[in-house]
Amino acid sequence: MAKINFGGVVEEVVTREEFPLDKAREVLKDETVAIIGYGVQGPGQALNLRDNGINVIIGQRKDSKTWDKAIADGWVPGVTLFEIEEAAEKGTIIQYLLSDAGQIALWPTIKKYLTPGKALYFSHGFGITYKEQTGIIPPADVDVILVAPKGSGTSLRRLFLAGKGLNSSFAIHQDATGKGRTRAIALGIGVGSGYLFETDFRKEVYSDLTGERGTLMGAIAGIFEAQYNTLRRNGHSPSEAFNETVEELTQSLMPLVAENGMDWMYANCSTTAQRGALDWKGRFRDATQPVFDELYESVASGKEAERTIKLNSQPDYRVKLEAELKTLHDSEIWQAGQAVRSLRPENQPEK
Ligand SMILES: NC(=O)C1=CN([C@@H]2O[C@H](COP(=O)(O)OP(=O)(O)OC[C@H]3O[C@@H](n4cnc5c(N)ncnc54)[C@H](O)[C@@H]3O)[C@@H](O)[C@H]2O)C=CC1
Ligand SMILES: CC(=O)[C@](C)(O)C(=O)O
Ligand SMILES: [Mg+2]
Numbered sequence: 001m002a003k004i005n006f007g008g009v010v011e012e013v014v015t016r017e018e019f020p021l022d023k024a025r026e027v028l029k030d031e032t033v034a035i036i037g038y039g040v041q042g043p044g045q046a047l048n049l050r051d052n053g054i055n056v057i058i059g060q061r062k063d064s065k066t067w068d069k070a071i072a073d074g075w076v077p078g079v080t081l082f083e084i085e086e087a088a089e090k091g092t093i094i095q096y097l098l099s100d101a102g103q104i105a106l107w108p109t110i111k112k113y114l115t116p117g118k119a120l121y122f123s124h125g126f127g128i129t130y131k132e133q134t135g136i137i138p139p140a141d142v143d144v145i146l147v148a149p150k151g152s153g154t155s156l157r158r159l160f161l162a163g164k165g166l167n168s169s170f171a172i173h174q175d176a177t178g179k180g181r182t183r184a185i186a187l188g189i190g191v192g193s194g195y196l197f198e199t200d201f202r203k204e205v206y207s208d209l210t211g212e213r214g215t216l217m218g219a220i221a222g223i224f225e226a227q228y229n230t231l232r233r234n235g236h237s238p239s240e241a242f243n244e245t246v247e248e249l250t251q252s253l254m255p256l257v258a259e260n261g262m263d264w265m266y267a268n269c270s271t272t273a274q275r276g277a278l279d280w281k282g283r284f285r286d287a288t289q290p291v292f293d294e295l296y297e298s299v300a301s302g303k304e305a306e307r308t309i310k311l312n313s314q315p316d317y318r319v320k321l322e323a324e325l326k327t328l329h330d331s332e333i334w335q336a337g338q339a340v341r342s343l344r345p346e347n348q349p350e351k
C-alpha cells in the first residue's frame with residue numbers, strides 16, 4: 001500500500017500504480033463475476049469490468065425494464081445475461097447490487113448459492129451492518145467484501161469512458177478463503193476506481209448515509225431552496241435567483257473547486273466576494289453543525305436504516321417516490337433551472 005499524506009494524516013491506500021489492471025486481471029482470471037441487479041451501480045460496474053477484460057455475467061429479473069437495458073448494453077440472454085438465480089449459481093463472485101431493500105427481499109434466494117469459497121460483494125455496508133434489521137448474515141465459509149465507488153454508477157461509467165475514475169472505498173468483512181482481500185482490491189481496480197482507501201462495513205455505511213443526506217444531496221438541496229426563497233421574496237426574478245444560487249455554482253465555481261480546491265476558487269473571485277464569504281462561512285457552519293450531528297446520530301442508531309427499509313419495502317414505494325420527485329421537478333426553482341439550462345450556448349440550435 002502507498003503511504004500518502006492527506007492534510008497531515010498519513011494513510012495507506014491502494015493506487016493504480018501499485019495494483020495495475022494487469023494484476024487485477026491475473027487475480028480474477030478464473031472467476032465468474034455475477035452482477036446481481038442492473039439498476040444504477042450494476043451497469044456502471046459491469047460494463048467497466050467487462051471492458052477491462054474480466055469475465056462478467058448479469059443476473060436480472062426477466063420481466064423488467066432493466067433486462068431490456070442489459071440487452072441494449074450488449075449482454076446476451078443465456079450467455080452473459082440470466083435470471084437472478086441462474087447467475088448466482090454460476091458466479092464465483094456474487095456482486096449484490098440490488099437496491100438495499102431488494103437485497104433483503106432476495107436474501108433467502110441468494111444465500112442458497114453461497115457455496116464454500118465463493119465471494120459475496122457489496123457496494124454498501126448497509127446489509128451487513130444493520131443485520132438485525134436486514135437479516136443478511138452470510139455463511140462463514142465465503143468471503144464477504146466491499147467496494148463502494150464514491151459516486152453514481154452513471155458517473156463511474158462516464159468517467160471510465162473519458163479515461164478518468166471515481167475513488168472507491170474497500171472493506172473486508174470475512175476473508176474465508178485467504179483471497180478475499182486481493183479479490184476486493186482487484187475488483188476495485190477492475191470497476192475503474194481511481195485510488196482505493198480501506199474502511200470497514202460500519203464506517204462505510206455511516207459515512208455514506210451521512211454524505212448523501214448531508215452535503216452531497218440533502219443539505220445542498222435544502223440550502224439551495226433557502227437562498228432561492230430569500231431572493232424571490234425580496235423581489236428577484238427566477239432567472240436572477242437561479243443563476244445566483246445554482247447555475248453559477250455548477251457551471252463556474254464548483255469546477256474551480258474540483259480543479260484546485262476551495263482557496264483557489266476563492267482566489268479567483270473578487271476581494272469583495274472573498275471578504276464576505278470568509279465572514280459568513282463560520283455562520284453557516286455553526287448553524288448547520290447541530291443538524292449534521294443529529295443526522296450522524298440518526299445514522300449510527302439505526303434510525304435511518306429502519307426508515308429506509310420500512311418505506312422502501314412497501315409495495316407502492318416507487319409510486320410514492322416518483323410523486324415526491326415530481327414535486328421537486330415541478331417546483332419553481334428546478335423549473336427555472338430547466339429554462340436556464342436550455343439557454344446554455346451548447347444547448348442552442350446551431351445557426
Ligand atoms: N446508485 C448508486 O450510484 C450507488 C449505489 N450504491 C449501492 O449499490 C447498491 C445498488 O444500488 P443501485 O444501483 O442504486 O440500486 P437500484 O435501486 O438501482 O436497484 C438495482 C436493481 O435492483 C432490482 N431490484 C430491486 N428490488 C428487487 C427485488 N425485490 N427483487 C429483484 N430485484 C430487485 C431492480 O430491478 C434494479 O435492477 C446499493 O447497495 C447501493 O446502496 C453505492 C454507491 C452508489
Ligand atoms: C451515489 C452514491 O454514492 C450515493 C449518493 O451514496 C447513493 O446513490 O447511494
Ligand atoms: Mg455513496
Ligand SMILES: [Mg+2]
Pocket residue numbers: 208209212
Ligand atoms: Mg449511498
